[in-house]
Amino acid sequence: MGASKTDSFSVEQNEMANLFKALSHPARIAIVEYLLTVDSCICGDIVNELPLAQPTISQHLKELKNANIIKGTVEGTAICYCLNPDTIAKIENHFGMIGHKLKNKCC
Amino acid sequence: MGASKTDSFSVEQNEMANLFKALSHPARIAIVEYLLTVDSCICGDIVNELPLAQPTISQHLKELKNANIIKGTVEGTAICYCLNPDTIAKIENHFGMIGHKLKNKCC
DNA sequence: TTGTTTTATCGTAATATTGCAATATAAAAA
DNA sequence: TTTTTATATTGCAATATTACGATAAAACAA
Secondary structure, three states, rough: OOOHHHHHHHHHHHHHHHHHHHOOOOHHHHHHHHHHHHHOOOOOHHHHHHOOHHHHHHHHHHHHHHHOOEEEEEEEOOOEEEEEEEHHHHHHHHHHHHHHOOOOOOO | OOOOHHHHHHHHHHHHHHHHOOOOOOOHHHHHHHHHOOOOOOOHHHHOOOOOOOHHHHHHHHHHHOOEEEEEEEOEEEEEEEOOHHHHHHHHHHHHHHHHHHHOOOO
């Protein structure tokens, strides 16, 4: 095969897996980090920041957008990207929950 | 192509991407969740918990082990798997840092 | 209008992932 | 020893991902 057996798992499990898949590439990690260093959300120069061709970056941005990790709004000719705090908080809470449960364990 | 341009990014960016890649499949999310529900670390029945064949689960466990998300120690015939709190904390801190930086932003 | 700039999409080649049957390995039980 | 039980590895087919050249689309400038 090659396709994940998505149907065999819960909606929540698939959601979390999709969030992590969106973050499972160094270019997308770099994009998130870059968005954090920029003061405002007004961007448009991500292509110059990364050692990848423009179509490749556009594709990575699309995946981050589909996963709701970033938001993009049209700003004239350019597009303004910024991180989605809700999704970041969602992931943060997920691991906070895991960390909390782990404290009551033998590990 | 198809291979990631790993060399173009920092060691840290690749490390984080690999951690997330290990968590980017619902079966591996399910394994992590199952390990959280078990009282002790003494496991050995993960195969019966998931709707996947034994070789498939063994492969998923291997990926989680390679990413240091779980630890496995031989326990006679069975193998005892448990979560690695250090790695969980590492991811938790990563998002805590992002969340903190986001608070000083326009988003 | 035409040209410029910025981002998106298409098409495709190279590579990676997923899943499992078959088989192997390792440790304990009989 | 042989058998049983639990986990790992191999090999392969189906599918997904990654990267980018070529091209398109959208908004503004001249």
